[in-house]
Amino acid sequence: MLTINIRTMNTLKQVLGVDVAQKELVVTLGRLLADLSIELYAYKVFSNTEKGFSSLLTWVQKLTNPDTEVRFVMEATGVYHQKFAYFLDDHGYALSIVLPNKISNYIRTLEVKTITDKSCSEAIARFGLERKLDNWRRPKKTYKSLQQLTRERDQVVSERSAVKNQLHAESQEAEPHERSLERLKERIRFLSSQEKEIKEDVDQIIKRDVVLKKEVEIISSIPGVGELTAIIILAETYPAYQLHIC
Incomplete structure (x- = not known):
């Protein structure tokens, strides 16, 4: 328990990587620690619905440091990401939406042998932790x-x-x-x-x-x-x- 508290206190950045599909959100939580190491420490799947969004936020709040902002990072996947993006914006969360080709190119640098929904969400989380991303702005x-x-x-x-x-x-x-x-x-x-x-x-x-x-x-x-x-x-x-x- 002491180790967990120390690591939480030394958290510089927190990111939730989201791989969006039509019916589900595959997510990975990651954090950047004081020694600049990256830790991907939690993974889960939620339904791509209002109920799933609420459950996801509750899960994130339980597993993150409340004193450090959590940034949500996802790909622009047609229309399937839009409802979740609007939901996060309505609730005041930091959100970055990245073009799919940027994530694809980034995954190649990681030498991922098998691309799955989980490995994609992990890559998105790592991408968000390594880079300074712009905030998504809700379109008029x-x-x-x-x-x-x-x-x-x-x-x-x-x-x-x-x-x-x-x-x-x-x-x-x-x-x-x-x-x-x-x-x-x-x-x-x-x-x-x-x-x-x-x-x-x-x-x-x-x-x-x-x-x-x-x-x-x-x-x-x-x-x-x-x-x-x-x-x-x-x-x-x-x-x-x-x-x-x-």
Whole structure:
């Protein structure tokens, strides 16, 4: 017991590495000690739900030094990390979200022979202990809406392209079915109308936000970057982009 207390008192930094999946959070607790050694000392799996988040926080509080901040570090894994990130932000915890390629490159330096959820969470914890990471900043609702709309547009455009290819192929047949061709044309018209609606929604968001409008103008002023590309960049990279914009 005495050894545990001494090690806790000599803790310089505490990190929870989180490997996020659709249904679960695989976590590893680590600490940087006064002699600059790293200790990974606890591992557990929690459900990726509100109930799981609460249980995780209770577990972390029991195993960490209350006098030293605990930083939560996780990868940006599609959408599966978002609810937990918002939960931590709502409760005032320090959080860093790292691009997956950074963690992948870091794992290679560790010479991990078998990559598992546990080894990933250990690597993320070690990464957070070794580096000074920026705090994650919750995106404004405006940028979140832009992200959803631009992703929806991408799906609509991809689907329309597939239908156009199907229409072209069927129209080249020896005896194409006219009603089938007409239905394909109708789907193309419908998808085009959806794309138009999405563009109108995006335009309305930008018009209502003076700062956002200025950001779009700055990025689209770069040669070869159009307005749509600028909007997608902002939607997908905010708030990281905010750290560098003039």
